[in-house]
Amino acid sequence: MIEIKGLVKRFGDFTAVDGVSFGVARGEVLGFLGPNGAGKSTTMKMITGFLTPTAGSAMVCGHDVAKHPVLVKQAIGYLPEGAPAYPDMTPESFLGFIADIRGLRGPDRKRRIDQVVSRVHLEGVMRQSIDTLSKGYKRRVGLAAAILHDPEVLIMDEPTDGLDPNQKHEVRTLIQEMSATKAIILSTHILEEVDAVCTRAVIIARGRIVADGTPETLRARSRHHNAVAITVRTGGRSDAIGAVRAELQRLNNVLGVEDASIHDGRASFVIMPKSGATILADVSQLARSKGWDVDELRLEPGRLDEVFRTITQPAGAGARRTLAREGGAE
Amino acid sequence: MSSAVSTNTESTRASAAAAPGPLTGTWTIMRRELGGYFLTPVAYVFIVIFLLVTGVFTFQLGGFFEAGQADLRSFFSFHPWLYLFLVPAVSMRLWSEERKQGTIELLLTLPITLGAAVLGKFLAAWAFAGIALLLTFPIWITVNYLGKPDNGVILAAYIGSFLLAGGFLAIGSAISAITRNQVIAFVITVVICFGFLLSGHPVVLSVLSGWAPQALVDAITGFSFLTRFDAIAKGVIDLRDLIYFATLIALALFATAVIVDAKKGA
Numbered sequence: 306m307i308e309i310k311g312l313v314k315r316f317g318d319f320t321a322v323d324g325v326s327f328g329v330a331r332g333e334v335l336g337f338l339g340p341n342g343a344g345k346s347t348t349m350k351m352i353t354g355f356l357t358p359t360a361g362s363a364m365v366c367g368h369d370v371a372k373h374p375v376l377v378k379q380a381i382g383y384l385p386e387g388a389p390a391y392p393d394m395t396p397e398s399f400l401g402f403i404a405d406i407r408g409l410r411g412p413d414r415k416r417r418i419d420q421v422v423s424r425v426h427l428e429g430v431m432r433q434s435i436d437t438l439s440k441g442y443k444r445r446v447g448l449a450a451a452i453l454h455d456p457e458v459l460i461m462d463e464p465t466d467g468l469d470p471n472q473k474h475e476v477r478t479l480i481q482e483m484s485a486t487k488a489i490i491l492s493t494h495i496l497e498e499v500d501a502v503c504t505r506a507v508i509i510a511r512g513r514i515v516a517d518g519t520p521e522t523l524r525a526r527s528r529h530h531n532a533v534a535i536t537v538r539t540g541g542r543s544d545a546i547g548a549v550r551a552e553l554q555r556l557n558n559v560l561g562v563e564d565a566s567i568h569d570g571r572a573s574f575v576i577m578p579k580s581g582a583t584i585l586a587d588v589s590q591l592a593r594s595k596g597w598d599v600d601e602l603r604l605e606p607g608r609l610d611e612v613f614r615t616i617t618q619p620a621g622a623g624a625r626r627t628l629a630r631e632g633g634a635e
Numbered sequence: 636m637s638s639a640v641s642t643n644t645e646s647t648r649a650s651a652a653a654a655p656g657p658l659t660g661t662w663t664i665m666r667r668e669l670g671g672y673f674l675t676p677v678a679y680v681f682i683v684i685f686l687l688v689t690g691v692f693t694f695q696l697g698g699f700f701e702a703g704q705a706d707l708r709s710f711f712s713f714h715p716w717l718y719l720f721l722v723p724a725v726s727m728r729l730w731s732e733e734r735k736q737g738t739i740e741l742l743l744t745l746p747i748t749l750g751a752a753v754l755g756k757f758l759a760a761w762a763f764a765g766i767a768l769l770l771t772f773p774i775w776i777t778v779n780y781l782g783k784p785d786n787g788v789i790l791a792a793y794i795g796s797f798l799l800a801g802g803f804l805a806i807g808s809a810i811s812a813i814t815r816n817q818v819i820a821f822v823i824t825v826v827i828c829f830g831f832l833l834s835g836h837p838v839v840l841s842v843l844s845g846w847a848p849q850a851l852v853d854a855i856t857g858f859s860f861l862t863r864f865d866a867i868a869k870g871v872i873d874l875r876d877l878i879y880f881a882t883l884i885a886l887a888l889f890a891t892a893v894i895v896d897a898k899k900g901a
Contacts, residue, residue, distance in 0.1 A: 350740070354743075354744060375748060385741060385744070389737035389741050393674040405659075405666075406663045408659065434674075450741075
């Protein structure tokens with residue numbers, strides 16, 4: 306449905322997007338991640354035909370956006386960052402305008418407007434001017450406008466940014482409901498959102514794609530992938546804490562033990578495995594044989610935020626961080 | 636071979652989606668935009684001020700009654716100077732506001748061409764100016780009640796005034812595309828329109844006529860709104876004057892499209 310190849314955008318000397326390529330199929334929800342200024346919005350603006358690429362191409366539903374921008378724009382529903390809408394209009398007149406410009410006529414027009422209005426729950430505010438609406442409602446108006454023509458491709462720039470947890474949940478549910486029949490791209494800063502709605506994540510940094518895969522495969526790149534977290538009641542005695550740590554470190558396949566925190570007489574550790582090893586059984590057996598009073602024992606699936614940080618930061622900063630953490634574990 | 640196939644699928648898809656034509660796009664944009672003027676007090680304030688000031692100019696400064704003539708020359712002679720300040724107040728928001736509110740990204744990702752958007756917005760502003768102009772009809776009724784004016788000349792002057800407003804608006808549209816600051820758009824538009832007006836003013840012409848070659852004087856006069864407007868307002872609708880305004884509007888709108896396209900990423 307979406308096929309972009311070698312997309313480049315330069316603003317003067319600054320290269321905002323530097324050779325980005327990926328494809329999105331129907332049924333996929335692609336989470337577009339990256340630090341601020343990484344080029345997420347710029348990439349989306351090129352796919353939607355708002356910005357002209359310096360080089361490369363974007364195909365949507367078989368149409369090249371550079372050659373047939375209007376056909377591409379017909380196929381896409383786009384929610385720009387901040388969900389801009391004409392503030393003096395009411396949702397009713399605004400959606401009417403979008404319907405007219407999308408070529409919806411007669412009973413079809415009314416049916417589609419009624420459908421999206423009930424879908425995003427705008428019924429109560431249809432005759433209020435948009436600038437008097439709360440942020441959550443404004444976002445819903447933008448979403449309603451984006452999905453009004455039931456587009457095959459939906460592109461959303463930070464659809465949940467600035468919403469409260471309930472509103473975020475609603476928007477995510479809506480995206481999930483639509484995902485089966487559409488190709489969806491959404492950008493986000495929120496890593497939990499990737500788990501909640503995305504089937505695939507692309508991480509972009511300084512204009513280039515640095516990771517592309519399912520949330521699970523990305524998480525597997527984390528240092529914490531297959532690490533074991535354990536909390537033991539030690540009564541707060543420092544010699545007992547030290548003993549536990551020493552025992553854990555003595556295990557085969559254990560690279561190191563980190564993050565000891567002591568709370569109400571409980572000590573928590575994260576035990577890092579040597580690469581590729583699984584150590585949960587070993588740790589569990591050790592705890593049983595030593596008769597530790599274990600509060601919690603858990604396998605870490607990996608941390609997306611850590612993967613995000615390590616691959617989006619310049620190499621120097623990442624290395625320094627790793628050194629500091631290993632120093633603390635000694 | 637492959638290109639023929641892709642063209643085929645394109646046309647079937649386009650017809651299935653009931654693609655709105657370019658005119659539909661322009662028309663829809665124009666309707667929204669014109670409706671937008673009346674959603675805020677701006678439109679009403681503008682119309683009231685326009686009517687008040689034309690009234691004051693015509694009757695007080697213009698000496699409408701004192702002249703004792705059944706025509707509207709005193710009414711129309713102030714239009715260029717009135718438009719100089721009122722029209723930029725309408726045109727300044729055309730594109731500045733879209734950029735400031737971020738709605739330009741919405742507008743230009745709708746399935747319309749940039750040309751349709753530029754034209755639709757301009758036509759809305761022009762129609763709005765036309766509405767304000769039509770609302771001066773009591774003056775026309777007055778002059779017909781008091782005497783027997785040449786209504787053909789009055790109609791020509793109305794057309795001339797409308798074309799003049801269109802010329803100012805088209806220039807204002809291009810300026811408005813340059814900046815997201817409406818005040819700056821207003822000031823620059825006033826200055827540029829002032830230049831267009833003044834290039835035919837007797838003051839400028841007398842300064843030039845002493846030394847400048849006649850061709851230059853003619854060229855500068857040819858650029859003037861004032862000369863063209865005066866000619867039409869006398870009841871002579873010359874095709875060349877119509878072509879002048881049409882060309883000026885077309886060029887300014889083309890410039891608007893180029894500037895919007897160049898600036899949208901910034």
